[in-house]
Every structure is written in C-alpha cells, then in structure tokens.
Amino acid sequence: MGNEMVVNSRTSYLEWFKYKWSNDPLFSIFIGLVIMIIIQTLVLGFDYNSFGSWFQSWSNNWINILRNNAGIGIVALGMTFVIMTGGIDLAVGATLVATGAFAMALLDVGQRGILGIIGVTGYPAIILTIIFVLIFGYLLGSLIGVSVTKGMVPPFIATLGAMMVFRSVTQHLMQGYNPRVPVEFLQIASFxxxxxxxxxxxxxxxxxxxxxxxxxxxxxxxxIIAVGSNERAANLSGVNVNKVKLRVYALMGLLVSIAAIIQVSRIGSMDYAGAGRGMEMDAIAAAVVGGTSMMGGRGFILGTVYGMLIIAVLNNLLNLFGVPPLLGDAFKGLIVIAAVLLQRKDKSS
Amino acid sequence: MFVEMNHIKKSFGSNDVLKDVSLTINGGEVYALLGENGAGKSTLMNILGGVHQPDEGTISVNGELEKFNKPVDSQEAGIAFIHQELNLINDLPIYENMFLGREPRTKTGSLDLEKMIRDTEEIFQKMNIKLDSKKMVGDLDSSYKQIIEICRAMITNASIIIMDEPTTSLTDQEIERVFEMMVTLKNHNVGLIFISHKLNEVMQICDRYAVLRDGNLVSEGLVKDVTTDDLARFMVGYDVRTEPLSRKRDLGEEILRVEGLTYKHAFKNIDFSIRVGEVVGFTGLLGDGRSELFQSIFGANDISSGKIYLNGKDIKIKSTLQAINKGIAYLPRNRKENAIIRDMDIFENSSIATWPKFSKRGVINTYIHKDKFKHLSEKLKIKMGKRTDNITSLSGGNQQKVVLSKWIATDPKILILDNPTQGVDVGSKEDIYDIILDLADENIAIVVLSSEASEIIRVCDRTLVMYQGVIQGELKGNEMTDHNIMRLATGGELTNKEWEANYGK
Structure with missing residues (x-):
C-alpha cells in the first residue's frame, strides 16, 4: 500500500513535470536557469567544512553578478514590452548615453554645472537631477514613440535613426567637457x-x-499583448493602438534613464563613445531567451528576468572557466539561439 | 481518373476524428463534401492531400494503391489542395506565383521568365481567363486570387482539385466567376472536391455530395435528388429551421440617424435612421461600402463629411473607444483578421472591450469580468473547456460567440454585426440568430451587415441595399426577396409596377 503511493506520487511528479514543460512557457526557461546555477555552484566548489565562508563567497559572487546586470536588466524589461507590441528599440544604448550625459551636465561641481550656475547644490540638486533626467528619458522615448505612431516610421528605422542622432549629438556636445559628479550622488548606487x-x-x-x-x-x-498579437482586432475592440505604442516607447526611455542614473552613480563618469554600445542587443537577447516572441504578442516580464540571469550566469561561468573574453559573445549568441530552439520544440509538441 | 479512399480511420489522441469513411471521386465531376465544423472534412482532405496519414485504410488513384507520406506525394499523384487561406505572394506577379517553388530555369541558372509567362498565358487561354499575367497578385480581387490558385493546380497537371471553402470571402459576382471556372475545369475532365457551408451553392454547382457527421459518412448521392433542407438535416442530424425569424416588436425612439455621410470613394451621401428594437439589414455586393460605412460610424475609419446623430444629439466619434463608451458596438467581418487575438485566452478575448470600463487607475477588475463571462457564456451556449484555454482551441462557431459576448458585455445601445455567421456551422448559426433577436427584444437597435440574402431575409425587419457606396433602396417585410435584393445590389431600381408584380399588392 505504502509502496504503491510512492510509485503513484512519483509518476504524478513526472506527469506534472511533463505537463509544466509543455504548457508553461516559463518552466523550461526556469529549469535552464536552475541548471546553470547548479553548474556555477559546482564550478565554484562546494565546501561543507567551512560552510560559512563558502556561503560568503558564493553570495558575494552573486551580488556582483546581479549588480553588474541591474542596469541592463531594467532596460531588458522595457524592451520586453516594446517587442511584445511587435516593435524594437535599437536606441536604448544611445538614450543611456544622452540621459547619462544630461545628468552629469546638470550635476557638475565644476564651472559649467547647469544646476550649480543657477545656485542649486547639495541634495536638492541631486533630487532635481533625478527628476529632470527621468523626464528627459521619458521625452526621448516619446519622441521615438511619436515617430513610430504618428509618423508611421517602422520601429527598426525610427530607433536606428534615433540611435545615431542621440549618440552623435551627445558626443559632440560633451566634447572636451569632463563634468565631475558630487560624491553624494554616488550614494544612489553605492549606499x-x-x-x-x-x-x-x-x-x-x-x-x-x-x-x-x-x-x-x-x-x-x-x-500591449492585444496590440502585438493582432493590431486590427485590438483597434476594433476599443484599444487605442497608437497610445499603447507611444506609452511603451516612453516607458522604455524612462527605464533607460533610470539605468543611466544607476550607471553614472556607480562609476561617477561616462564614456560617451563606448557606454551602452551593444546594450540594445543584450536587452533583446535577454527578452528572447526569456520567451518573448519577436513577432509580438507573446512575452513575459518574469521570463526576461530569468533570461537576463541566464546570460549573466553564463558570463560568470565563462570567466570562471577562463574562456578568452573575446569569445564571450559567441557563447551568448549560442545561448540565445538554443533558448529559442528549445521553446520552438515545446510549441510543436 | 478517379480517386478512391477506402475505410479511412484517423484519431488524434483519444479523439476519433474519422471512423471508417470511404469515398470515390471521379474526373469531370464536382463533388460536394459537407459537414459541420469538426465533422472530419478537413482531416479527410488533409489525408488525401498528404498532410496527415490515416491510421487505417487505403487511398488508390486509378485503381493503384498509393501512400501519401507528405503533400508532395499527393501532388505528384495529380491531387491539388487549395487551402482556405490562399498561398499566394502578393508582391510577386501572377506568372511567378504560378511557378512558386517550381520555377523553370534557363541554362545559365537564372529564372526563365519567358517560359513562365508563356505557360501562364497558355493556361489562361485554355481556361478562358482574361488577365494580364504580369499583374501583381496583390492588385487582384479575391475571386481572381482563387482562380490563380486553380490555374496553378492546372499547371501541375492536377486532375483532382480540393477546394476548401473557396467562396467564403467572395461576393456573389465573384462567386459566379469562380463557378464559371469550375465548369470549364469539369469540361476538361478535372474532378473537383468542393467543401462549403453554403448549401445553395452546392445545389448550383455540384453533381454529387457526401455528408460527414462526427467522423462518419452519413449520406452520399446525387445533388439533384435532394434539397438544401435535406442536406442541412443530414449535417446536423435533425431538422433545421429556414422560416423567417423576425418577431413583432413595438419600436421605440429613433436612436441613430446619419445624414450625408461620405468618406472618400468608399461611401457617399448616406442617409438612414434606426429605432430602438429594430433589426435592420445592410446588404450588397463587394465594393458596396457597407463595412466601411459602419467602421466609420464605429470610429475605426475617418469621415470626410456628414453628420451622425445619437439619440438626436450630433456626435463626433474619433476612436473606437469613444464609440464603445457611447454605446455603439461593432462585431467585424473576417473574424480571424479582425477579431481574434491569438495570444490571449478565451476569457480575455471576451472581456477586452470592457477592461477600461471596469478598471480603477488602470488596474483591471477581474472579478466583475469573470462574473459577466460566466453569465454570458451560459447565455450564448459557448462550448469550451477551461476559461483560460486558448481562443483558437474553439470551433469557428464558438469563437464567434466569444466575440459576440465581448460586445454584449459592453451593454451596447446599437449593436452592429458584420457578417456575424461567417465561417460558423449550422447549429451555432441558429444560436446566433436567436441571440440577435433576443437582444432586439431587450431594446437594443441591431444592424446586420451580410452578403447572404437569405440571412437578411430571415433575421431583419427591413433592409437597406447598397451599391457602390450609395444606398440603392430599402426593402421592408415581405418585399425582402432574393430577387429584389439582387436587383438593387447590382445597381438596378425597382419600379412600382414591379413591387405590385412581385407581391400583388
């Protein structure tokens, strides 16, 4: 009797696993993440005898991973929404640089700091900066949104254009100008x-x-799902399609400006030519690994978090294995393709 | 040439879709394959087309046993399958579409355009079609697209052509064109399998019929020996109503009035008015502008000039959301393109239009919606598994009921239904008619747009017939006949004499 119950529960666990695997799109992603974390833990070496210090180094490693990916993780969340509407945003890296530069120009403790010139310093300056930068990011995103909706420019083109404009203008304006950020500002990230x-x-x-x-x-x-899945049907169901799209791009800009504030407050400076380069691709990769469909309509916020973590753990693993840094992107690319293949297989079965 | 399917059995999981079905189709005949959605027609044809393989049973062509493991095997045996969703590339010219996937090449390996054009024109001549083979397929109307598909089958020397609901998206005029083509094919000794829900078309064009019900072949014979009532009875297994349904009702106040409504070339100078509790039909042929007209009233399209009065008040509708808030609901035609959101479940598809209404600071109140949905799904007899199942898991009829429930949930004062029974099986069709009339009893003004005269005649109190963007005439009560509707829809007028001749009034 007891034996039978054990057998039954075993098969039911297996059934449950099978059911989840083929019906819950996030399940396979989650399993993938768990497997990667197990590998990572094994590679780091598990130590029973001195559990305390092992746990210390393990969690330190994790805090590092998470902190290093927080900014891009936030951007990837916005990217998920954008992709779910059937769009794409290539301009996130450039928006990051533009909003980051704006923050530094506002805060600069040197001669040319904008807030300093009008006499605002200290904590009020920091708060004002945060507000202005968020608004600026929101506006830049809205600008893209307007060109996509009112201007009917395809998102790929609109954001490709914005990417070039934002970065180039920022680089030009910030030429030969090295603002210094007050130490209090750095507390945003390093508190x-x-x-x-x-x-x-x-x-x-x-x-x-x-x-x-x-x-x-x-x-x-x-x-967002309705618009990405069937725009016409959404419109005929009373959904203001343009408003949804506009808000999605505006939200994207807002999230990028948050990422910019985090980045500036972490290092206190910004490389206008290099910062955020490739960020759009990393964000898209995280979303796609997390189950977001590039065709629109399908996407998961939680999936994108998993996706970001999978990519982050992979990077960490490559480091631990001593893989040459230049080969890192190759593995990232393979993970993206593998993730999509895995999900494709689920769908057909 | 003849094809035999013997004792075909097929099941998907625990679902026996075909239980021992045998058919023979000969060259030079049009063979109607009938049945409700889910009766097994598609599966049977997918087996013949090599898409699915039977669990048991055999297929033989000209008496020789064949095994179709993939669609190409079936094509090579001379069987062509024209799917409901046409496989044409709009951005390529006709002649390239004709050779898609089998493009002839010259010695240097480039496309042999001359041969493609020559062969296409040869087929057109043979089939008596006047079309420029260099035209882009995207510029053709639906009937010509269907014809191009048929020609493509001819170019591969197909001798049996399966046509899956070829007339669903066509107007009467276009249907005639396709029928002419089918007759020509018959004369060239090609066998046609015609899948359709439209029984009068079956009577018109088919020689023999077979009816499937629940995976069984329930009836087979000559079309000339049966009536549409017989066929409908075979399909559903019981007698189907055909009598007019419109009910006597006390009409209320005027609710919607439209004056001089114009939008570009789609519709011009439209005047009409509708009262509470009325069921008004709008019908016509392709290009009559009725869908565009009501999409404009619903705020999905613009208006160039003219006025819309709701409850006597002059209103301007700029968006669909505004229209919904004012109590106007519009169930669009072509469910798949215009109404179904595939990435959302049944429940969400039925509640999307009321989300903004029942939400607080943008947060959707799911409890109210669940309540509403429970009530409506019972009222509309929606057959489904779980509320959270995918919308595409439902049959066409039940999908349409879900879409209808979405609009009823908005508590509309005016409910506009554009081809409400398109791609819906006979049983659900009757359910939908009953719902329409019940709603009218509840003092909702109802507008039914339909290309099927029989539908208009059965359900509506009166009908306005449109022709090329203008209202050509109005028919009331028993003035609504196939003949009168067709006369007006083709741009004709009805004189007083004719009224009298037709009705002896």
Missing amino acids: KIGNLMIMPIIYWLIIAAILYYVSKRTTFGRH
Whole structure:
C-alpha cells in the first residue's frame, strides 16, 4: 500500500513535470536557469567544512553578478514590452548615453554645472537631477514613440535613426567637457545596506515587480499583448493602438534613464563613445531567451528576468572557466539561439 | 481518373476524428463534401492531400494503391489542395506565383521568365481567363486570387482539385466567376472536391455530395435528388429551421440617424435612421461600402463629411473607444483578421472591450469580468473547456460567440454585426440568430451587415441595399426577396409596377 503511493506520487511528479514543460512557457526557461546555477555552484566548489565562508563567497559572487546586470536588466524589461507590441528599440544604448550625459551636465561641481550656475547644490540638486533626467528619458522615448505612431516610421528605422542622432549629438556636445559628479550622488548606487552594496539590485527588483503587475493586471499591460498579437482586432475592440505604442516607447526611455542614473552613480563618469554600445542587443537577447516572441504578442516580464540571469550566469561561468573574453559573445549568441530552439520544440509538441 | 479512399480511420489522441469513411471521386465531376465544423472534412482532405496519414485504410488513384507520406506525394499523384487561406505572394506577379517553388530555369541558372509567362498565358487561354499575367497578385480581387490558385493546380497537371471553402470571402459576382471556372475545369475532365457551408451553392454547382457527421459518412448521392433542407438535416442530424425569424416588436425612439455621410470613394451621401428594437439589414455586393460605412460610424475609419446623430444629439466619434463608451458596438467581418487575438485566452478575448470600463487607475477588475463571462457564456451556449484555454482551441462557431459576448458585455445601445455567421456551422448559426433577436427584444437597435440574402431575409425587419457606396433602396417585410435584393445590389431600381408584380399588392 505504502509502496504503491510512492510509485503513484512519483509518476504524478513526472506527469506534472511533463505537463509544466509543455504548457508553461516559463518552466523550461526556469529549469535552464536552475541548471546553470547548479553548474556555477559546482564550478565554484562546494565546501561543507567551512560552510560559512563558502556561503560568503558564493553570495558575494552573486551580488556582483546581479549588480553588474541591474542596469541592463531594467532596460531588458522595457524592451520586453516594446517587442511584445511587435516593435524594437535599437536606441536604448544611445538614450543611456544622452540621459547619462544630461545628468552629469546638470550635476557638475565644476564651472559649467547647469544646476550649480543657477545656485542649486547639495541634495536638492541631486533630487532635481533625478527628476529632470527621468523626464528627459521619458521625452526621448516619446519622441521615438511619436515617430513610430504618428509618423508611421517602422520601429527598426525610427530607433536606428534615433540611435545615431542621440549618440552623435551627445558626443559632440560633451566634447572636451569632463563634468565631475558630487560624491553624494554616488550614494544612489553605492549606499550600503548591512555592509552590502545592493541598491542597484533593489531598484531592478522593484521595477520588475511593478512591471510584472502592470503586465498581468492593468489595461495597459494587457493591451500591449492585444496590440502585438493582432493590431486590427485590438483597434476594433476599443484599444487605442497608437497610445499603447507611444506609452511603451516612453516607458522604455524612462527605464533607460533610470539605468543611466544607476550607471553614472556607480562609476561617477561616462564614456560617451563606448557606454551602452551593444546594450540594445543584450536587452533583446535577454527578452528572447526569456520567451518573448519577436513577432509580438507573446512575452513575459518574469521570463526576461530569468533570461537576463541566464546570460549573466553564463558570463560568470565563462570567466570562471577562463574562456578568452573575446569569445564571450559567441557563447551568448549560442545561448540565445538554443533558448529559442528549445521553446520552438515545446510549441510543436 | 478517379480517386478512391477506402475505410479511412484517423484519431488524434483519444479523439476519433474519422471512423471508417470511404469515398470515390471521379474526373469531370464536382463533388460536394459537407459537414459541420469538426465533422472530419478537413482531416479527410488533409489525408488525401498528404498532410496527415490515416491510421487505417487505403487511398488508390486509378485503381493503384498509393501512400501519401507528405503533400508532395499527393501532388505528384495529380491531387491539388487549395487551402482556405490562399498561398499566394502578393508582391510577386501572377506568372511567378504560378511557378512558386517550381520555377523553370534557363541554362545559365537564372529564372526563365519567358517560359513562365508563356505557360501562364497558355493556361489562361485554355481556361478562358482574361488577365494580364504580369499583374501583381496583390492588385487582384479575391475571386481572381482563387482562380490563380486553380490555374496553378492546372499547371501541375492536377486532375483532382480540393477546394476548401473557396467562396467564403467572395461576393456573389465573384462567386459566379469562380463557378464559371469550375465548369470549364469539369469540361476538361478535372474532378473537383468542393467543401462549403453554403448549401445553395452546392445545389448550383455540384453533381454529387457526401455528408460527414462526427467522423462518419452519413449520406452520399446525387445533388439533384435532394434539397438544401435535406442536406442541412443530414449535417446536423435533425431538422433545421429556414422560416423567417423576425418577431413583432413595438419600436421605440429613433436612436441613430446619419445624414450625408461620405468618406472618400468608399461611401457617399448616406442617409438612414434606426429605432430602438429594430433589426435592420445592410446588404450588397463587394465594393458596396457597407463595412466601411459602419467602421466609420464605429470610429475605426475617418469621415470626410456628414453628420451622425445619437439619440438626436450630433456626435463626433474619433476612436473606437469613444464609440464603445457611447454605446455603439461593432462585431467585424473576417473574424480571424479582425477579431481574434491569438495570444490571449478565451476569457480575455471576451472581456477586452470592457477592461477600461471596469478598471480603477488602470488596474483591471477581474472579478466583475469573470462574473459577466460566466453569465454570458451560459447565455450564448459557448462550448469550451477551461476559461483560460486558448481562443483558437474553439470551433469557428464558438469563437464567434466569444466575440459576440465581448460586445454584449459592453451593454451596447446599437449593436452592429458584420457578417456575424461567417465561417460558423449550422447549429451555432441558429444560436446566433436567436441571440440577435433576443437582444432586439431587450431594446437594443441591431444592424446586420451580410452578403447572404437569405440571412437578411430571415433575421431583419427591413433592409437597406447598397451599391457602390450609395444606398440603392430599402426593402421592408415581405418585399425582402432574393430577387429584389439582387436587383438593387447590382445597381438596378425597382419600379412600382414591379413591387405590385412581385407581391400583388
């Protein structure tokens, strides 16, 4: 009797696993992530005898991974929404540089700091800077949104153009100008909670939680799916398609400006030529690994978080294995393709 | 040439889709394959087309046993399958579409355009079609696209052509064109398998018929020996109503009035008015502008000039959301393109239009919607598994009921239904008619746009017939006949004499 029950529960676990695997699109992604974390843990070496210090180094490694990927993780969340509407945003890296430069120009403690000139300094300056930068990011995103909706420029083209314009103008304006950011500003990223520098991770988690809720329970979030899945049907169901798209790009700009603030406050400076280069591709990769369909209509905020973590753990693993850094992207590319192949297989079965 | 399918059985999982079906199709005949959605027609034809393989049973062509493991095998045996969704590339010219995937090449390896054009024109001549083979397929109307598909089958020397609901998206005029083509094919000794829900078309064009129900062949014979009522009865297994349904009702106040409505060339100077509790039909042929007219009233299209009065008040509708908020609902034609959102489940598809109404600061109130959906899915007799199943798991009829439930949930004052029974099986069709009339009893003004005269005649109190963007005439009560509707729809007028001749009034 007892034996039978064990057997039964075993088969039911297997059934449950099979069912989840083929019906829950996030399940296979989650399993992939777990496997990668197990490999990573094994590679790092597990030590029973001195569990305390092992756990210390393990969690330190994780905090590093998460902190390093928080900015791009936030951008990837916005990218998920953009892709779900059937669009794409290539301009995120350039927007990051533009909003980052704007933040530094506002804050500069040298001769040319904009807020300094009008006499605002200290904490008020920092708060104002955050507000202005968020607005600026929102506006840059809206600009792209308007050209996609009112101007009917395909998103790929509109954001390709914006990418070139934003970065080039920023580089030109910031030529020969090296603003210095006040030390207080750096606290945004480096404020320590119980000796741990985890602020960027907290921002990421909060934003992910908010956007998860938005995608599941709000009209805006559900309209995104409708628009990406069938634009005509959405419009004929009373969805203001242009408004949804506009808001998605504006939100993208807003999220990028948050990432810019985190980045500037982490290092205190910005390389206008190099910062954010390839960011759009990394964000797209995270979304795609997380189950977002490039055709629109299908996407998961939680999946994108998993996707970002998978890519991050992979990078960490490559480091630990001593793979030459230039080969890193090759593995990333393979993971993206493998993830899509895995999900494709699920769908057909 | 003849094809025999013997004792075909096929099941998907635990679902026996075909239970021992045998058919013979000969060259030079049009063979109607009938049945409700889910009766097994598509599966049977997919087996003949090599898409699926039978669990049991055999297929033989000209008496020789064949095994179709993939679609190409079937094509090589001379069987062509024209799917409901046409496989044409709009951005290529006709002649390249004709040779898609089998493009002839010159010695140097480049495309042999001359041969493609020559062969295409040869086929056109043989089939008596006047079309420029260099035209882009995207510029053709639906009937010519269907004809191009048929010609493509001819170019591969197909001797049996399967046509899956070829007339669904066509107007009466276009259907005639396709029928002419089918007769020509018959004369060239080609066998045609004609799958359709439209029984009067079957009577018109088919020689023999077979009816499938629940995976069984329930009836087979000569079309001339049966009536449409017989066929409908075979399909559903019981008697089907054909009597007019419109009910006597006290009409209320005027709710919608339109004056001089014009949009570019789609419709011109439209005047009409509708009262509460009325069921008004709008019909016509392709290019009559009725869909465009009501899409404009619904705020999905623009208006060049003219006025819309709702409850006597002059209103301007700039978006579909505004229209919904004002109590106007529009169920669009072509469900798949215009109404179904594939990435959302049944429940979401049925509640999307009311999300903004029942939400607080943008957060959707799911409880209200679940309640509403439970109520409506019972009222509309929606057959489904779980509420969270994918919308595409439902049959056409049930999908349409879900779309209808979405609009009823908005509590409309005016419900516009554009081809409400398109791609819907006979049973669901009757359900939908009943719902329409019940709603009219609940004091909702209903507009039915349909290209099927029989539908208009059965359901509507009166009908406006449109022709090339203008209202050509109005028919009331028993003035609504196939003949009168066709007369007006083709641009003709009805004189008083004719009224009298037709009705002896």
